[in-house]
Amino acid sequence: MNYHEKEMRVTYALTLNELIERNPNVLCLEADLSKADATIPEVSTKNPRNFINCGVQEANMIGVAAGLAKEGKIPFCASFTAFATRRVYDQITISVAYANNNVKIVGNSPGITQGPNGGTHMCFQDLAIMRAMPNLHVYSPADANELRAVMFHMADHHQPTYMQLVRPKMPKLFDENCRFDPQSAVRLHEGADVTLVATGFMTRFALDAARELSAEGLMVDLLHYPSVKPFDAQALIDSARRTGAVVTVENQNIIGGLGSAACEVLSEQHPVRVKRLGIPDQFGEVADQDYLFNKHGFGPQHIAKACRELVRANT
Amino acid sequence: MEQQQISREQWDTLAREFRYVVTDAICRSGSGHIGGVMSLVEIVITLYYRVMRIRPEEPTWPERDRLVLSKGHAGPILYTALAYKGFFPKAWLATVNQNGTRLPSHMDQILTPGVEMTAGSLGQGLSAACGMALAAKLDGKSHRVFCIIGDGESDEGQIWEAAMFAGHRRLDNLIVICDYNKMQIDGTTQEILNLEPLADKWRAFGWEVFEIDGHDWDAIYDGLAQADAVTGKPAMIIAHTIKGKGNRETENRVDCHNVKVPDEATYGRIMCGLECKMDLPY
Numbered sequence: 001m002n003y004h005e006k007e008m009r010v011t012y013a014l015t016l017n018e019l020i021e022r023n024p025n026v027l028c029l030e031a032d033l034s035k036a037d038a039t040i041p042e043v044s045t046k047n048p049r050n051f052i053n054c055g056v057q058e059a060n061m062i063g064v065a066a067g068l069a070k071e072g073k074i075p076f077c078a079s080f081t082a083f084a085t086r087r088v089y090d091q092i093t094i095s096v097a098y099a100n101n102n103v104k105i106v107g108n109s110p111g112i113t114q115g116p117n118g119g120t121h122m123c124f125q126d127l128a129i130m131r132a133m134p135n136l137h138v139y140s141p142a143d144a145n146e147l148r149a150v151m152f153h154m155a156d157h158h159q160p161t162y163m164q165l166v167r168p169k170m171p172k173l174f175d176e177n178c179r180f181d182p183q184s185a186v187r188l189h190e191g192a193d194v195t196l197v198a199t200g201f202m203t204r205f206a207l208d209a210a211r212e213l214s215a216e217g218l219m220v221d222l223l224h225y226p227s228v229k230p231f232d233a234q235a236l237i238d239s240a241r242r243t244g245a246v247v248t249v250e251n252q253n254i255i256g257g258l259g260s261a262a263c264e265v266l267s268e269q270h271p272v273r274v275k276r277l278g279i280p281d282q283f284g285e286v287a288d289q290d291y292l293f294n295k296h297g298f299g300p301q302h303i304a305k306a307c308r309e310l311v312r313a314n315t
Numbered sequence: 316m317e318q319q320q321i322s323r324e325q326w327d328t329l330a331r332e333f334r335y336v337v338t339d340a341i342c343r344s345g346s347g348h349i350g351g352v353m354s355l356v357e358i359v360i361t362l363y364y365r366v367m368r369i370r371p372e373e374p375t376w377p378e379r380d381r382l383v384l385s386k387g388h389a390g391p392i393l394y395t396a397l398a399y400k401g402f403f404p405k406a407w408l409a410t411v412n413q414n415g416t417r418l419p420s421h422m423d424q425i426l427t428p429g430v431e432m433t434a435g436s437l438g439q440g441l442s443a444a445c446g447m448a449l450a451a452k453l454d455g456k457s458h459r460v461f462c463i464i465g466d467g468e469s470d471e472g473q474i475w476e477a478a479m480f481a482g483h484r485r486l487d488n489l490i491v492i493c494d495y496n497k498m499q500i501d502g503t504t505q506e507i508l509n510l511e512p513l514a515d516k517w518r519a520f521g522w523e524v525f526e527i528d529g530h531d532w533d534a535i536y537d538g539l540a541q542a543d544a545v546t547g548k549p550a551m552i553i554a555h556t557i558k559g560k561g562n563r564e565t566e567n568r569v570d571c572h573n574v575k576v577p578d579e580a581t582y583g584r585i586m587c588g589l590e591c592k593m594d595l596p597y
Contacts, residue, residue: 049453052449054480055479055480055483057476057479057480059438059439059442059472059473059476060442060445060473060476060477060480062442063439063440063441063442063443063445063446063473063477064442064443064445064446064449064477064480065446066432066439066442066443066446067383067432067442067443067444067445067446067447067448067449067450068446068447068449068450069446070424070431070432070443070446070447070450071446071447071450071451071454072450073446073450073453075446090436090439091436091439091442091473093436094433094434094435094436094439095432095433095439095442095443098433099423099424099425099432099433100425
């Protein structure tokens with residue numbers, strides 16, 4: 001696969017600069033992880049007035065952002081996923097979602113991509129807990145071009161939002177003019193044998209699996225969900241009607257996240273067999289991607305295997 | 316500061332009326348946070364009648380002064396002031412905390428005209444007030460942001476995060492009042508989690524600190540005027556107050572934080588404790 005030249009985090013920072021130049025009310029808030037988010041030096045030097053480093057105080061950052069948003073600002077608040085979500089869940093609940101203050105929360109390095117920081121930093125439940133929050137949208141773009149489109153959408157809509165930000169370079173999945181619609185899943189591979197549902201970091205691996213299976217003659221209908229909430233139920237139901245089998249894969253605990261969203265829709269509207277891949281209700285650990293894929297069984301080869309098994313079980 | 320020429324006796328009369336109305340409004344719902352409401356009566360009246368620049372007919376007037384009531388459980392006293400100033404009909408006060416109300420026990424910026432920030436989970440309002448003050452700085456605006464926090468609320472770590480943030484950013488358009496009634500739900504602040512030396516703490520965080528009698532009209536007004544004149548740093552007014560003030564059934568009693576009013580007899584006893592009788596405006 002062709003990779004983007006820039007890391008996702010660099011695209012995050014460059015896009016923030018674009019957004020600020022378009023609308024000076026856009027602000028970049030940080031809690032002492034600006035270098036991890038690449039906003040130092042990108043935003044801090046080009047738009048110092050719009051760059052607010054709160055120090056290591058995520059709770060206050062969310063509250064300050066709520067106050068700024070109440071006054072018409074559009075704050076993007078970034079930290080590692082664990083600190084951007086579970087650490088400040090009540091602040092997001094009351095000051096942002098319940099109050100409908102237009103705050104954008106960005107969780108850097110989701111799931112296993114925290115690698116060397118290990119179990120304390122690996123957040124496997126952010127999609128689940130943020131999805132369970134009324135009045136909050138939850139996005140997880142899969143490549144740099146989609147990330148940029150998602151951020152433009154966020155800046156242009158009054159909507160409290162959480163977005164996962166994958167940090168490294170990612171393969172090119174979308175072109176520069178790609179569009180983002182939170183109501184729509186994106187079909188990245190067409191097939192009628194099995195439906196594969198993915199989001200964010202895992203979408204590229206799902207595509208790897210779909211291509212591998214295609215060479216075997218097993219055709220995968222791959223639906224990428226840049227928005228986990230709202231969740232495009234119709235696309236999934238339509239696909240499941242054709243395939244009768246659904247595999248979900250996420251860089252998360254399989255409880256509560258993307259797989260659960262798919263199961264909620266299917267169990268109520270079109271029951272079919274579903275296999276959920278991801279972290280089987282465990283904490284993280286210091287380890288690299290392949291080790292954790294193999295340990296928990298959700299890398300590309302595991303995705304392909306789950307698809308084969310589900311198709312076989314259905315015939 | 317805008318001064319209204321009203322005598323001390325007239326202010327006392329208004330405070331008595333506020334206490335009577337807010338106690339009735341709370342008791343009608345069956346229970347409520349009478350203690351921390353009564354300790355704020357003089358402060359809220361002074362803010363809304365003498366200090367804050369507001370336009371009740373235009374609640375979102377951009378140049379208005381903002382008040383964030385971070386101790387969101389004191390909502391009913393703010394509702395009383397907002398109703399009396401004309402943000403909404405006084406009849407709404409009879410619906411406090413009842414099914415379908417626009418005046419819930421804790422502040423809700425979506426439901427209530429004049430409420431700037433949703434608050435109720437303690438510690439969060441001060442952070443939001445910092446954000447509002449910072450927004451005014453970024454936009455070069457001259458309005459002020461007031462915030463009322465509780466003493467029990469000051470147990471929250473987020474209060475001290477915000478204290479450090481406002482001090483570091485020199486938010487001199489931010490004036491915070493701590494309702495220091497020395498009591499929290501489970502007991503006195505001294506026995507549950509001692510706040511002292513409170514003034515020194517705020518000074519150490521880079522704030523200009525004033526200490527006043529939170530029931531003395533002149534002290535409140537002068538304290539706010541002095542706080543407004545501070546430049547280069549945020550201002551903290553530690554208001555020494557009495558929880559449940561003005562009602563012999565609640566005054567200075569730890570158990571007045573959330574008073575249950577299950578029946579007419581209890582309602583009558585609590586209203587009698589106010590030692591006055593007046594007509595309700597609804």
